[in-house]
Amino acid sequence: MAKGSRQAAWEFFGAELKRRREDAGFTQVELGMRVFVSGGYIGQFEQAIRKPQLDVAQRIDEALQTDGIFERMWRKLIKDQTYTEYFAHAAELEQLATEICEYAPAVIPGLLQTREYARAMFLAGNPLATDEYIEELIKGRMDRARVLTDAARPVYWAVLHETVLRIPVGGAAVMAHQLDHIAAMMRERTVLVQVLPFSQGAHPAMGKMMWVMEFEDAPPTVYTEGVFSGSLLDEPTLVKRIRASYDHIRAAALSPEAALTMIESAAEDYRQCASSP
Template sequence: MAKGKSKEAWEFFGELLRERREAANLTRNELGVQVFVSGTYIGLFEQGVRKPQLDVAQRIDVVLQTGGIFERTCRKLVDGSPYAVYFNDVAELEAQATKLCEFAPTVVPGLLQTAEYARAVTTATNPFATEEYIEEKVSSRVDRQVILKDAARPEYWVIVHENTLLTPVGGPQVMARQLEHIAELVRKRLVLVTVLPRTTGAHASMGGMLQLMEFSDQPPTAYTETEFSGTLLDDPAVVKQAQRAYDLLRVAALSPEASLALIESAAEEFRRCASTT
């Protein structure tokens, strides 16, 4: 589904929600209490700014006695997305964020991946997939990167674990180009990348990837991801914990200057390996 049509569809979802809520004589806060989200989020759903997760849509159907219309609409919109179900909302939110902070413990973040690196990662996790499927996933990942080229791009802070720089995903040539790409983005000041050295040992986010998102007109959100699933976190107390974990990672990371030097050194080493094979 094209991005423009997707936005229009979610706006329609929001308009329908407002109409059904008002017909039931419920305020946003009253509906929010019954479906376990804040009234603020009900308002964001109605504006088409935020997309409710499936379980929230199901609870709205029950409270408003709609016969499942919101669940069916939500499923249809999610199925039309090129992303995994658990990542669909995150991709939408990234495009609205004013600031993104990300920790990558094992793989280069999607917003920084070259097409070759993305293809190697996707193929490794989907060894029996068709070439068409692989290319669709790679294209959707690369397409997300348009937010870094926009004049209103978000501040983008990234912490990568040193192991991420040293794992030869796709082979030394692919990895050399990947690290050179990151270095170029850093030098252009499109992203600020720091490296968490291996000597750090245990660190504040041992569970996996962590992303924090800030917005001009919405509460901050956190997102965590493991190998097979992801979780979008809206609860203010949980988001605060995630922010603290990220702050601890930032303290343990190398300086931006030392990090860039390490990235460029690793790229040079991969380039040397590629030339000898």
């Protein structure tokens, strides 16, 4: 399903939700109470600004007694989209966020990746895939990255563990270009990047990727990812604990200025390695 067609389908989902809600005599707030989200969320679902998670679609069916129609529409739309099911909703929220704070323990974050780095990562995870499939994955990642060049781009603040700089994904030339790309974005003040050096030793959430998103009119949400799995967390107490862990990591990391020096130095090391006979 093309991007425009998929958006039109979500708009139909929202229009149908509005019609069925009004037929049932519920306000947005009243329906929200029954499915454990805010009335504002219901309004965003109806306008196709935000997409519900599966469990919310199922509760909407229960509240409106719609015999599973919203669950079936949700499953069809998720099945036809670019991203894996566990990441799809996070990708949608990413485009709505006003601030994104990310900790990367081992891999360059997707929003900062070059095409060559992304290709090396996708090939490593899909060694028998066709070129067409790999290109489709790369395109999805590059499309996501455009959020950082939009006029209304979110504040983006990443902390990279030094491990990220030292793993030669794709080889020395690819890494040199990748780190140059990050350095350029830092110098252009498009992103804020820090590096957590090896010398800091153990730290909170060691080895665990975390991604905190803030929104203008909705509570913050955390995304974490494991092997072929991911979780969106919005329970306030848990989000607060994860945000505190991120703040501790950020406090222990090098300043952006020192991080830029380390990143540029690592890029130069890779460049020299790539040019060596």
